[in-house]
Amino acid sequence: MPSFKYLVKRVMKMDYKNMLDKINRIHKETGMGRIAIFNDMRKCAVKYGAGYSDYDLFEMYRLTDEERDTYITRGRNNDLIKKYNNPEYNYLFRNKVEFNTLFRDFIKRDFIDVNSSAKEDVLKFISKHSIFMAKPVVGTCGKGIERIDISTYVSLDEVYDYLTQAGMNYELEEVIVQHEKVATIYPNSINTVRIVTIVDDEGDSHVICAYFRIGNGKYVDNFNSGGMVAPVNEETGEVIDKAIDKKKNLYEYHPITNALIKGFMFPDWEKALELVKEASKLVPEMRYVGWDVSFTPNGPILVEGNEYPGHDIYQLPEHTPNHIGIWPKFSRALKK
Numbered sequence: 001m002p003s004f005k006y007l008v009k010r011v012m013k014m015d016y017k018n019m020l021d022k023i024n025r026i027h028k029e030t031g032m033g034r035i036a037i038f039n040d041m042r043k044c045a046v047k048y049g050a051g052y053s054d055y056d057l058f059e060m061y062r063l064t065d066e067e068r069d070t071y072i073t074r075g076r077n078n079d080l081i082k083k084y085n086n087p088e089y090n091y092l093f094r095n096k097v098e099f100n101t102l103f104r105d106f107i108k109r110d111f112i113d114v115n116s117s118a119k120e121d122v123l124k125f126i127s128k129h130s131i132f133m134a135k136p137v138v139g140t141c142g143k144g145i146e147r148i149d150i151s152t153y154v155s156l157d158e159v160y161d162y163l164t165q166a167g168m169n170y171e172l173e174e175v176i177v178q179h180e181k182v183a184t185i186y187p188n189s190i191n192t193v194r195i196v197t198i199v200d201d202e203g204d205s206h207v208i209c210a211y212f213r214i215g216n217g218k219y220v221d222n223f224n225s226g227g228m229v230a231p232v233n234e235e236t237g238e239v240i241d242k243a244i245d246k247k248k249n250l251y252e253y254h255p256i257t258n259a260l261i262k263g264f265m266f267p268d269w270e271k272a273l274e275l276v277k278e279a280s281k282l283v284p285e286m287r288y289v290g291w292d293v294s295f296t297p298n299g300p301i302l303v304e305g306n307e308y309p310g311h312d313i314y315q316l317p318e319h320t321p322n323h324i325g326i327w328p329k330f331s332r333a334l335k336k
Contacts, residue, residue, distance in 0.1 A: 019052040026061055037061065044068060049075020058325070059317045071325030077311040080330070084198060085307055086285035093286070093307040096137050096171045106279050106302040110174040113137065114163050122163070123156050125172055133173045134163060147175075176303070179267050179295040185259045189215025192292040193232060193266065195273070196309050197280040198333055199287035205277040206333035209314050209326050210234040212264070213292070214243055216255065229313045230261055237269025241319050250318060272300040279305070 023037050032040075044050040044060050050073040055061070060068050072080075092098050097113040112125045115137075126132070130151065136144040153159045163170050176190050185191055196208045210232040228243035228251060243251040243261045253260055266272065276291045279302060290309030293300050315325040 022052055022056040026056065030061060032061065044073075045075075049073040049079070051075070054312075057312055058315060062317075063323055067323040067325075070323075070327050071315055072311045072327045072330065074311060076327065077309070080198070080288050081308060084287035085289075089283055089285045090307050092283060093289070093305045094138055096135055096304070099304060100171070100173075103279060103282065103302055103305070106275060108296075108298075108301045109176060112172050114168075114170045114172060119160060122160055122172070126150055126156055126159055129172075129174050131175055133175060134170045135173060137169045137171045148172075176294050176301070177296055179297055181267055182295045184257065185261065185264065186215045186254055186257055189227070190294050190303065191215055192294050192303050193272070194290050194292055194306075194309075194313075195234070195276045196290045196314075197276050197288075198330065199280055199284075200334055203281070205280045207234050207273055207276065208329050208333060210237075211313055212239050212243070212261075214254065214261070216245065229316075231314070231319050232266070234273075237266040237272070239264040244316060244318050248318065267295055268299050275300050275302065 019041075023034050023041075026032060026037050027034050040061060041050075041052050041055050044055050045052075047065075048068055048071065050058070050060060050068070050071070054071070054073045058071055060071075092102055097111075097116075100107055100111045110125065110129065112122060114122055131147065131149045134146045134148050148159065148163075150156065150159050153162070163172070178190050182191050191212065191214045193210050193212055195210045197205050198208055199205050212230045212232050214228045214230065216228050228245045230239050230243040231241050232238065233240050239262055241262055243254075245251075252262060272293050272295070276293065279291060280287070280289060286307055288309060290306040292303040292306070294303050
């Protein structure tokens with residue numbers, strides 16, 4: 001009889017060591033047999049498109065089949081992306097220069113591509129903005145982003161030399177000034193809201209869900225870079241639960257500012273919804289997008305768009321006590 005490890009490796013054809021670790025953890029936590037967990041994982045993969053990471057993250061071993069069917073899994077998310085997004089247009093979202101150029105009216109801030117611009121133009125930008133953000137032209141999760149203060153350099157030429165050193169490809173952006181109400185939560189990063197939209201076959205844009213992304217000790221708010229997330233009522237703009245970080249620590253109050261998170265109401269929420277709905281129709285070939293929105297004293301603006309909207313942070317167990325995911329919201333919007 002083949003071993004349990006052989007079955008896992010043979011049938012699942014993936015990182016079986018990582019999956020075995022998850023199976024063993026679930027076994028210790030619940031007392032379920034390892035083979036029973038493995039078979040249940042296979043069932044969820046076939047019926048709901050849930051990989052072993054989804055099974056573990058959403059704690060599907062605690063859910064009924066009816067509850068499991070309400071979750072958007074990696075498989076379902078990938079199916080939506082394949083159906084609604086043309087990969088030939090991904091570059092418009094992955095390249096920050098391309099995105100900012102196309103969505104100039106939505107980002108409402110100065111920017112410049114260092115490598116494709118004349119030195120005098122870059123120096124002009126630096127002179128105008130004594131503090132600015134330097135972002136890798138292509139990058140995700142806030143990696144490689146720097147906040148540059150020219151007062152810490154001897155000269156503008158020294159700043160330019162730093163930005164153009166070998167292997168670097170920066171896009172520079174004017175620093176966003178966030179609304180004072182949002183800054184009270186955490187002032188050292190731009191705390192954005194991820195708003196997911198999908199455009200149906202009739203061309204109508206639907207807001208599916210929204211999540212508050214909050215900085216915590218860094219100048220970026222990304223969940224994978226130490227930040228926190230909290231669900232937002234997409235109709236009212238109210239934060240409806242505590243924030244959580246990647247280590248599953250829950251925060252009713254921000255650990256640095258002591259600001260209350262749950263119950264926070266975003267200013268100009270209706271304008272934010274109008275912004276993303278309008279932006280979602282600019283590239284008809286890309287109909288399923290996660291928009292990062294910043295709130296400023298002059299209204300909401302786009303920070304970036306994500307052509308591969310994540311599916312995990314919207315349905316964490318700590319934020320779904322009723323065991324209901326967001327898949328029904330897609331079904332209602334798309335009339336499936």
